[in-house]
Amino acid sequence: MRATRRALLRALFLTALAGGTAAALTPVLTADRNARRPRAPRAPGAPGALRGEVLFDETYRGRRLRGSRTGSPAAHGTGTRTGPDTVRVTVDGRPLHLMRRADGGYLTVVDHYVSYPTPLAAARAAVDELGAAHLSASPTHRA
Structure with missing residues (x-):
């Protein structure tokens, strides 16, 4: 038993x-x-084309937010994925680094603790968090 x-x-x-x-x-x-999932190929410059497609371009709290799809090929040997789903976001012309989560949300370099549903929501939250400060113009971190 x-x-x-x-x-x-x-x-x-x-x-x-x-x-x-x-x-x-x-x-x-x-x-x-x-x-x-494979996407249907589109001609460059056609409506909805991936490369350079502007997702948003607005002014939020006195800051210019701009987001577009890069559509560049993958960077070889860097371990960085820069495929068609990559979004480039700038705040006042300075790049805001976004990280894509497995659930489809986005994290920003400004706040790693909150996930945002869209790149625009992430950019607005970064502006809220930055206040009067500006993003660094340099893409590298110097300690």
Whole structure:
């Protein structure tokens, strides 16, 4: 009787472990699948073309926010993904580094703790956080 109880508890534990792992990995796996879907090729300059497509260009709290798709090829050997889903955002002409999350949201270099649903929302939040300060003109960090 004892061996049967132990086998039952082990089976329940392994089932719960497998179910929890599947539930935790589902958003990551489905986001990756959606990111790799092929897109129909479009002519450069056509409406909705990826390269250089302006996503937003507005003034928010006295700052000019501009976002566009880069559509540049992947950087070889750098480990940096710069495919068609890459968005370039500037605040007053200075680049704001955005990081894409697996769930489709964005993090900014200004605030790593909050995820924003769109690049525009992330840029507005960065302006709110910066206040009167400006982004660094240099892309490299000097300690």
